[in-house]
Amino acid sequence: MIQVLFTVIFAEMALILLLIFKTPLRKLVIMGLDRVKRGRGPIVVKTTGGTIFIVMLSSIYSVVSIHKRWIDEDGNVTPTDQILMAQHLLEASLMGFTLFLALMIDRLHHYIRELRMRRKSMEAVNKQNRGFEDGKNGASDDMKSLEEEASALRLKIKKLEATVEEKAKESSDAEANVVALKKQSEHFLRENDSLHEDNQNLRAQVQSLDQRLSNSDVKKAS
Numbered sequence: 001m002i003q004v005l006f007t008v009i010f011a012e013m014a015l016i017l018l019l020i021f022k023t024p025l026r027k028l029v030i031m032g033l034d035r036v037k038r039g040r041g042p043i044v045v046k047t048t049g050g051t052i053f054i055v056m057l058s059s060i061y062s063v064v065s066i067h068k069r070w071i072d073e074d075g076n077v078t079p080t081d082q083i084l085m086a087q088h089l090l091e092a093s094l095m096g097f098t099l100f101l102a103l104m105i106d107r108l109h110h111y112i113r114e115l116r117m118r119r120k121s122m123e124a125v126n127k128q129n130r131g132f133e134d135g136k137n138g139a140s141d142d143m144k145s146l147e148e149e150a151s152a153l154r155l156k157i158k159k160l161e162a163t164v165e166e167k168a169k170e171s172s173d174a175e176a177n178v179v180a181l182k183k184q185s186e187h188f189l190r191e192n193d194s195l196h197e198d199n200q201n202l203r204a205q206v207q208s209l210d211q212r213l214s215n216s217d218v219k220k221a222s
Contacts, residue, residue, distance in 0.1 A: 002087075005094035012101035019108045033109045049099060056095035059088040 018029045036045065066085040 001091060002094065005091065005098060008098050009094065009101060012098065012105060015105050016101065016108065019105065019112065030109065030112060033105070034113075037109075045102075049102065052095050052099060056092050056099070059092040059095070062088040063092065 015029060018025050035041065063085055066081050066088070069081065
């Protein structure tokens, strides 16, 4: 029994060292513990631990009973009782140390798994942040290109507005010229009408003079 307990203790200590230090065997130990904790493994481990705990309690009870007997008999204890007491005390100590090391192995495995999960989650978050930053840089480039296009369109709009203003000025000047030409044409028409009237008056006067001359000639001839 004692040899078995010592073997178990040394094996547990070796597992603890493999879990603490990063070695190639660490992954194998973690994979083995993962398999043990799957399926019926936890039930078997709990049953074994409970059995060892009960045996440890029985050894402690034996030590206590031998100690009480020693007190009741005023220190008169046989060598056999002393050997049994030392054996039960050693077995109880070894079993308690075995359970303690098993608990340490379980906790170390649990914390190592949590660290791995957190590292994976942190790597995923970092990847997302990198992707977000890359997308942000791409979006900033797109924004720059859009701003350049918008500035170019603004320049084109300003040029078009300038040309429209020039065309509007030209059209207003042309309208002013048309109005001036209309006024000039109206003035020319008026002058033409007045000249036509003067011409008609002159013709009438010439005709009247011709008639007078012809009448005077007729009278002279008679």
